[in-house]
Amino acid sequence: xxISEADARALSGIVGAANCSARAPDREQHARDASHHAAHTPxxxxxxxxxxxxxxxxxxxxxxxxxxxxxxTGTGLEGGAIPQHGGISLSxxxxxxxxxxHADDLQVTAQPGLPHQDLNRQLARYGxxxxxxxxxxxxxxxxLATNAAGIRTVRYGATKDNVLAxxxxxxxxxxxxxxxxSLKQSSGYNLLQLFVGSEGxxxxxxxxxxxxxxxxxxxxxxxxxxxxxxxxxxxxxDLRLSGLDLAxxxxxxxxxxxxxxxxxxxxxxxxxxxxxxxxxxAEAVAGGMNALRAICEAHGATAFRAATDNxxxxxxxxxxxxxxxxxVRNHPGQEIVIMDVAVPISAYPELIxxxxxxxDELNLVGYMKGHAGxxxxxxxxxxxxxxxxxxxxxxxxxxxxxxxxxGGTATGEHGVGIGKRDLMRMEHGPALDLMQAxxxxxxxIGILNPGKVLPATH
Ligand code: LAC
Ligand code: ZN
Numbered sequence: 001x002x003i004s005e006a007d008a009r010a011l012s013g014i015v016g017a018a019n020c021s022a023r024a025p026d027r028e029q030h031a032r033d034a035s036h037h038a039a040h041t042p043x044x045x046x047x048x049x050x051x052x053x054x055x056x057x058x059x060x061x062x063x064x065x066x067x068x069x070x071x072x073t074g075t076g077l078e079g080g081a082i083p084q085h086g087g088i089s090l091s092x093x094x095x096x097x098x099x100x101x102h103a104d105d106l107q108v109t110a111q112p113g114l115p116h117q118d119l120n121r122q123l124a125r126y127g128x129x130x131x132x133x134x135x136x137x138x139x140x141x142x143x144l145a146t147n148a149a150g151i152r153t154v155r156y157g158a159t160k161d162n163v164l165a166x167x168x169x170x171x172x173x174x175x176x177x178x179x180x181x182s183l184k185q186s187s188g189y190n191l192l193q194l195f196v197g198s199e200g201x202x203x204x205x206x207x208x209x210x211x212x213x214x215x216x217x218x219x220x221x222x223x224x225x226x227x228x229x230x231x232x233x234x235x236x237x238d239l240r241l242s243g244l245d246l247a248x249x250x251x252x253x254x255x256x257x258x259x260x261x262x263x264x265x266x267x268x269x270x271x272x273x274x275x276x277x278x279x280x281x282a283e284a285v286a287g288g289m290n291a292l293r294a295i296c297e298a299h300g301a302t303a304f305r306a307a308t309d310n311x312x313x314x315x316x317x318x319x320x321x322x323x324x325x326x327x328v329r330n331h332p333g334q335e336i337v338i339m340d341v342a343v344p345i346s347a348y349p350e351l352i353x354x355x356x357x358x359x360d361e362l363n364l365v366g367y368m369k370g371h372a373g374x375x376x377x378x379x380x381x382x383x384x385x386x387x388x389x390x391x392x393x394x395x396x397x398x399x400x401x402x403x404x405x406x407g408g409t410a411t412g413e414h415g416v417g418i419g420k421r422d423l424m425r426m427e428h429g430p431a432l433d434l435m436q437a438x439x440x441x442x443x444x445i446g447i448l449n450p451g452k453v454l455p456a457t458h
Contacts, residue, residue, distance in 0.1 A: 015048050019094065026045045029045075031083070032079075033082060034077055042086055042088060046088055046091070068448060069200065069449050070092060070449065071092065072112065072140075072142030078419040080145065080415050081142070085451055092113035094113060096115070096118070102181070108212055110140055110207070113139050131162065132156065144197075145196075145415070146415035146417075149374065150371070160193060163211070166178050166205050166208045167205070201443065201449045202439065216278035217282075218284070220306060220307070221248075221275070221313040222306040223304070224303065225271070225303040225304075235298075237346065239292065239296075242291065244288050246275060249274075250370065251272070251377075252272045259326045259330050263326050265322065274319070323369060331382035336383075337389075338379075339381065340378050341403035341410060345375040351406055354399075365381070366380065366381045401423075421453060424455055432455075435453075436454055
């Protein structure tokens with residue numbers, strides 16, 4: 001339902017004229033995220049300044065049946081922030097303050113629009129950081145909404161593991177506080193986690209108290225190359241079993257390393273692991289790095305480059321961080337689907353094998369990389385025409401089914417959004433009915449991010 005002049009006036013009255021726009025450039029900027037999913041332009045963009053304004057916007061939208069799609073930084077990869085049904089794009093960008101730093105408790109309370117890299121810049125003076133890092137400079141609210149994870153999850157957990165309390169605005173305008181600042185909580189239903197990963201379909205998070213970690217005093221990074229995928233992946237299992245507290249364990253297949261090598265990056269065009277250790281003592285990190293080397297060499301690593309110096313470490317990580325850009329440059333003018341599935345770590349070799357077989361069967365070019373330490377893979381699939389896209393969609397379905405069949409999930413860290421809705425029944429079975437019931441309970445009119453997460457019920 002389109003927004004009327006009267007609606008726009010009412011919403012502008014809540015947030016102030018400077019925080020409400022129906023101008024085309026503003027609307028277009030909130031029409032698509034970082035995924036391949038088609039743009040959909042909202043009728044209006046509003047930028048609330050505080051939780052009360054968010055609550056009042058939702059109450060108004062609920063009373064008038066207007067769709068509301070929350071917006072963080074637009075870096076999502078499954079279309080979660082695309083206003084699929086038009087209506088209001090609710091940008092949290094102007095709610096980006098740190099409300100309290102509880103340094104002795106290793107906690108921070110922040111507003112949802114604050115991007116995590118900005119949060120960490122401000123926390124550096126306390127010697128603390130918020131560990132989940134999805135790569136892009138996602139907002140805290142967006143990370144909570146999708147339960148974003150990334151390369152440090154293997155040691156520090158995903159976003160859901162690093163949140164203690166939230167304030168959330170419900171569709172009817174109620175504001176609730178969920179959780180507490182205690183590390184231990186066994187008090188009733190875990191409503192907080194119901195909202196984490198709900199992608200703005202159950203409520204809008206307006207504040208969060210997050211767990212922090214001390215910035216590591218010493219860090220070691222290593223890059224190990226292997227002649228074959230099987231050797232690299234077998235090393236992953238042993239590295240996890242070693243008891244060494246890895247802070248990152250990333251996999252790049254040779255399609256990735258080859259285009260990086262071709263682009264002049266100093267890397268062998270082979271299956272590669274990137275490893276990192278964090279520690280309070282230099283000796284502990286040095287000893288750990290030796291142990292990592294021994295495990296990789298036992299699996300036939302053809303090279304093992306280790307670095308504790310920051311410049312060198314950055315160079316090693318540059319391989320991982322520039323891989324996506326190299327793919328984009330290698331496929332000019334094409335869109336890219338980024339697949340994301342995860343399995344229990346013991347099934348990782350089988351997942352990689354079956355995923356590669358699926359790509360081969362469907363005659364697709366895919367760049368596979370993974371947060372190997374978490375049993376998570378991404379496959380980047382470029383396409384320039386509809387027939388390739390249809391085959392990619394088939395691969396997406398088949399590989400998700402393989403992951404679920406191996407005891408895993410159709411989406412490890414990118415959320416459901418638009419792209420994975422139709423896989424929810426396959427993954428969750430009758431539990432999906434309970435999810436539908438929760439949605440109806442919390443958002444009976446269906447104003448909150450309609451068209452996302454749950455499959456359409458025709
Ligand atoms: C990454 C994003 C795609 O890991 O999740 O680079
Ligand atoms: Zn990722």
